[in-house]
Amino acid sequence: MIHENRGRLLIACPDRRGIVASVAQFLYDREANIAASDQYSTDVEGGTLFMRIEFDRDGLVTYEEQLCSEFSQLAKSYEMEWRYAPARQRKRVAVFVSKELHCLQELLWEWQSGQLECDIAMVVSNHRDAEPLVQSLGIPFHYIPVDPADKTRAEREQLQLLEGNVDLVVLARYMQILSGAFLAHYRERVINIHHSFLPAFIGRNPYQRAYDRGVKLIGATAHYVTEDLDEGPIIEQDVTRVDHRYNASALRIAGRQVERAVLARAVKWHLEDKVIVHGNKTIVFA
Amino acid sequence: MIHENRGRLLIACPDRRGIVASVAQFLYDREANIAASDQYSTDVEGGTLFMRIEFDRDGLVTYEEQLCSEFSQLAKSYEMEWRYAPARQRKRVAVFVSKELHCLQELLWEWQSGQLECDIAMVVSNHRDAEPLVQSLGIPFHYIPVDPADKTRAEREQLQLLEGNVDLVVLARYMQILSGAFLAHYRERVINIHHSFLPAFIGRNPYQRAYDRGVKLIGATAHYVTEDLDEGPIIEQDVTRVDHRYNASALRIAGRQVERAVLARAVKWHLEDKVIVHGNKTIVFA
Amino acid sequence: MIHENRGRLLIACPDRRGIVASVAQFLYDREANIAASDQYSTDVEGGTLFMRIEFDRDGLVTYEEQLCSEFSQLAKSYEMEWRYAPARQRKRVAVFVSKELHCLQELLWEWQSGQLECDIAMVVSNHRDAEPLVQSLGIPFHYIPVDPADKTRAEREQLQLLEGNVDLVVLARYMQILSGAFLAHYRERVINIHHSFLPAFIGRNPYQRAYDRGVKLIGATAHYVTEDLDEGPIIEQDVTRVDHRYNASALRIAGRQVERAVLARAVKWHLEDKVIVHGNKTIVFA
Amino acid sequence: MIHENRGRLLIACPDRRGIVASVAQFLYDREANIAASDQYSTDVEGGTLFMRIEFDRDGLVTYEEQLCSEFSQLAKSYEMEWRYAPARQRKRVAVFVSKELHCLQELLWEWQSGQLECDIAMVVSNHRDAEPLVQSLGIPFHYIPVDPADKTRAEREQLQLLEGNVDLVVLARYMQILSGAFLAHYRERVINIHHSFLPAFIGRNPYQRAYDRGVKLIGATAHYVTEDLDEGPIIEQDVTRVDHRYNASALRIAGRQVERAVLARAVKWHLEDKVIVHGNKTIVFA
CATH class of the missing domain: 3.40.50.170 (Formyl transferase, N-terminal domain)
Structure with missing residues (x-):
């Protein structure tokens, strides 16, 4: 059950249109496949959005530093609090x-x-x-x-x-x-x-x-x-x-x-x- | 489901030996059949005993005044708090x-x-x-x-x-x-x-x-x-x-x-x- | 609790990379805001993906025919079985x-x-x-x-x-x-x-x-x-x-x-x- | 939690009037104190009665053989299937x-x-x-x-x-x-x-x-x-x-x-x- 190439993103940010699309597109562009995705918004208008995404990506170990660095750009534009956790790291x-x-x-x-x-x-x-x-x-x-x-x-x-x-x-x-x-x-x-x-x-x-x-x-x-x-x-x-x-x-x-x-x-x-x-x-x- | 001849006794008293026997004998002597019986003692030694007994007895309606009057004698000797409720009385x-x-x-x-x-x-x-x-x-x-x-x-x-x-x-x-x-x-x-x-x-x-x-x-x-x-x-x-x-x-x-x-x-x-x-x-x- | 402008998409299709991004982008491009999203895949590799998306979009009533027609194009490319249900339609x-x-x-x-x-x-x-x-x-x-x-x-x-x-x-x-x-x-x-x-x-x-x-x-x-x-x-x-x-x-x-x-x-x-x-x-x- | 002087009686027999009184009286006469008692009858008329009684009695170890022998007399008169189990015997x-x-x-x-x-x-x-x-x-x-x-x-x-x-x-x-x-x-x-x-x-x-x-x-x-x-x-x-x-x-x-x-x-x-x-x-x- 150890997923060598699985990563997890946890996100909290002000809810607004396009966040899901942006995050999904970000992962798609980096050849990552979304394995599970959950989201919850305290209020569609003016609330806080919470997301958890599990994705798989070949060669994640050597790639994740770059991925996180790039994601931090996206995160900034949406005022996200976020963290990344590789599933392989117990x-x-x-x-x-x-x-x-x-x-x-x-x-x-x-x-x-x-x-x-x-x-x-x-x-x-x-x-x-x-x-x-x-x-x-x-x-x-x-x-x-x-x-x-x-x-x-x-x-x-x-x-x-x-x-x-x-x-x-x-x-x-x-x-x-x-x-x-x-x-x-x-x-x-x-x-x-x-x-x-x-x-x-x-x-x-x-x-x-x-x-x-x-x-x-x-x-x-x-x-x-x-x-x-x-x-x-x-x-x-x-x-x-x-x-x-x-x-x-x-x-x-x-x-x-x-x-x-x-x-x-x-x-x-x-x-x-x-x-x-x-x-x-x-x-x-x- | 109306039990014309069913009565219920609820009892609380200091627990001591013989109470169950006395109550059961009392009912038996009066031709009552115990249909259900529950008891619980807070402590076998020096605790309080709680009992609930459902019994059936032919002609209960005309008999229950006498039954209660007689039971109150027994109750006194065991220092019982008790009440009687006929099941037919909604x-x-x-x-x-x-x-x-x-x-x-x-x-x-x-x-x-x-x-x-x-x-x-x-x-x-x-x-x-x-x-x-x-x-x-x-x-x-x-x-x-x-x-x-x-x-x-x-x-x-x-x-x-x-x-x-x-x-x-x-x-x-x-x-x-x-x-x-x-x-x-x-x-x-x-x-x-x-x-x-x-x-x-x-x-x-x-x-x-x-x-x-x-x-x-x-x-x-x-x-x-x-x-x-x-x-x-x-x-x-x-x-x-x-x-x-x-x-x-x-x-x-x-x-x-x-x-x-x-x-x-x-x-x-x-x-x-x-x-x-x-x-x-x-x-x-x- | 009637959501005049809320629509629901239910989707089942062969799982592959990019579906979530495509659907999310599709909705974003049409000014729809994702209010709730659930997904489940029977298997990340070669399995079936199931999605349910609730979205809000101003003027949905007059727009949904066009939206469905356009979505059917996207659906075809991913071999989706799908249906659309407006939340307002009891x-x-x-x-x-x-x-x-x-x-x-x-x-x-x-x-x-x-x-x-x-x-x-x-x-x-x-x-x-x-x-x-x-x-x-x-x-x-x-x-x-x-x-x-x-x-x-x-x-x-x-x-x-x-x-x-x-x-x-x-x-x-x-x-x-x-x-x-x-x-x-x-x-x-x-x-x-x-x-x-x-x-x-x-x-x-x-x-x-x-x-x-x-x-x-x-x-x-x-x-x-x-x-x-x-x-x-x-x-x-x-x-x-x-x-x-x-x-x-x-x-x-x-x-x-x-x-x-x-x-x-x-x-x-x-x-x-x-x-x-x-x-x-x-x-x-x- | 070992009860040296606690015994358990399990009884199944045709239900009829007086059983509870007889069993309770039997135990009372032998200086046993009923600690817990459960009963259930499949049918008050013509059904089977099941009883479980836990009782305490000083010096049970040396007394229980006699108690069982005497109880077997009572049991016979009520056509009981029964068993006795001392709580101390793990x-x-x-x-x-x-x-x-x-x-x-x-x-x-x-x-x-x-x-x-x-x-x-x-x-x-x-x-x-x-x-x-x-x-x-x-x-x-x-x-x-x-x-x-x-x-x-x-x-x-x-x-x-x-x-x-x-x-x-x-x-x-x-x-x-x-x-x-x-x-x-x-x-x-x-x-x-x-x-x-x-x-x-x-x-x-x-x-x-x-x-x-x-x-x-x-x-x-x-x-x-x-x-x-x-x-x-x-x-x-x-x-x-x-x-x-x-x-x-x-x-x-x-x-x-x-x-x-x-x-x-x-x-x-x-x-x-x-x-x-x-x-x-x-x-x-x-």
Whole structure:
């Protein structure tokens, strides 16, 4: 499934007539074949247009520098924000985890079975629970305990490990809040799984609070992390049905199935460059 | 589907050994046949036991006064809260509605097709939109406008209509907040449909706020109404998937399908005496 | 929501490089603005490309004849099968129904609330059950009983009513099988709702057979009708959960919710020209 | 979560008045406390009653022989089929697998996290793919290739391994058909996951056939295995949404999520004695 000659263009720009034609013509003129194309406009008149195009082109590896340079001309004339990503370049992922391992396991399982287009560069944890599993797969494991009195030290260590080595950080039930300073290095590149259907139950202990409120469904939310806790752009959400017989512990167990499925989908879409962040929302061309 | 000789017992009491045996024996001794039985205990040791029993007994109509009188003896010894409801006695329902009619229509449709065990005693509205539909079915329609400066007047009029005539009030997208004084007359007998997945988006304009937040699912919640707005015991919830292409108006339209389904289920369960309120939660023996 | 100046192009053709660019350029040159665009290719190399484009263009009404004539040139060079549909032209629908009215009611409700872009030209039935409902809405109702010994007579009468008057026939639980002769007049324009999750339970009495088999979900399928009973291209399917407590009659009642939702979605997509039939399958750009 | 003093009674018998009272009284007289109770009657008059009772009783281990002996008297008078299972006795499970490991992995994951009340006695496979995973967890792995010309030899070997050692056989994508002779040893104790929504796509290659038919949902079915291929009593089913973009391979990948979830639920219910087989159906007190 590695597409040596496949490239992806993600575009956001003010909508106006002729954009699709221009981009399509641009690719045609360069002997590229459009394999998939999605577009969405917030409003046909005066809105923002979002596009995702996958194209195939022989000899892309040696050609893409020129292609991007030329596209930047076109992009300028349409005031585009855009990025290019070659499909062959697997993103490097660091997974952060604490004691609950189900989300990590799901990601590793999907990765092993070839469903996640990435390399797992490392697993970082403030506990040692994940170590045997991670090392059995030959993935580097870094134990970095977090001192509640001085979190910056752990973050400094983490950043050193990540630097130049990692494209995406996945918080797979990592129970520490990352600082704004940390996040500034990975804007729109830190995905968290929150164990509730946001914006319900922001913050701590969502399952206990779901139990106290007596909800009939519980959920999970995968989102990009911003400085505002649990307020970042939502990528994916899902729920599962519960009833009066579930206490907080049973909700927690039932919730695991949703958490791991939701996180895996969100990470997969990110890795395939299917997510565009727009303000505090996402456009997902899934 | 009218069960002339079917009765329903709903029981809540401190859990202890022998309760099931005692109740079952009580019914057996009175020649009643248990048709359905559900029970749930919050904790086997020191918890609260909830039971719902449906039983059939020949000649129930003339016998049930005696049966209840005798059962109250048993109930006392186990410190039961309980109620008895004969299945043949259809509850009388008042539906309150404003301008959006989809929930009302769903209830009327289910009622016409025999799925709701009730009589629709009346429809009350602060607008005239529902009038033709309601009257075409021969159901009394009462137009009671609400003066924002003096809501008590409308409520007084409503209470007069309801008094002695109605067992359940269903707020089928009725966009007025009922006062505590009103609710005191119908404790655990006013069901509202809220157009969000509570506790997300409590209060006004949930679809607009769902849009602003960029959620990937929208929901609806049916709950008993208490003085705390949108905080009453939840009976049923459900969600439907949306994506970035839905603006607030499209969310509103998509949400209608969930609202009407959730409300119809909640009302149906209430009418069949399948819901027990316990603190701020419900046990639903669906 | 009526788009006076909006047109829709649906295209199927052998996939090759430059199609998207050509079509986009064609529209740009004619001052049309692409409002939505979907494409799907069965295979980038040697496959079939399917496109749906919605565009806006001032003065479309007086221009579209010329536009289509010019597009047919382009279409020829790419060996396209294509059709053009102006969004302003509401399709005319005939609903066929027998005794169960829930699907008809759902369609009428969606139509009344503006969710279905169509005119209901007539309701045809082999029973009189739907007559009061239909006439109360001012829609022509035609009672055409079907003689089991000679079905052609009823079909002849139906065809006379439909001729030149109807774009789509919806079988909303119409319990008669239409002949190939009838269907030949409305190829890919007769939608049926089958009360099972096809290909499970093809033919008669699916709920009884679902009960006999002990399934844990029941479903419904909306499909275009072909001469092969229940074998036509599937447009939409859905399921709902059941358990051992459901007898055949309870399955039937639970199934109604799925049937009406599935049929309404399928009809809506057809009316908005979102469905392309390809062999015995559909591409749905929903 | 091990309940030393918890017992489970599963009962099927002709429904008549007094059964619940008798069973409850029986337990009360023996100082047992009913922790959970479910019942279902196919028909109140002349039907079959199914009951599942969980009870707690001090010193159950030394008492249960006597309790069962005494209960057999009661059972006889009501013509009950019944079984008793102590909750503390974890069932021993053999998992059969071929080359696709996702269902096995899910079971192992649930088992490791304490969600499956069982011991994994062994994994048996006609391939070596699962060996490293299984052995890394310290579980015995048996490689038993199957000779298409003489399957009895493999089955003989399997039966020897299982004999006296295993309570449940789970076919977690084991791609061999077991003979009636084999199944006779494990009646209602072999659970298979079939990768379609039965009875759709019985037999080979369901995903290819789902693709060919153009379905809009794909499913999975967990069922007890009988001699009639894919016709045994269904325990659980579920589906997931797909669309025209899924080829057979994509359906296969999407289907894995459903397969593993459905199988895990079915196995869990079996292990907790929540499933009663009745003819070709199941009653699941989930």
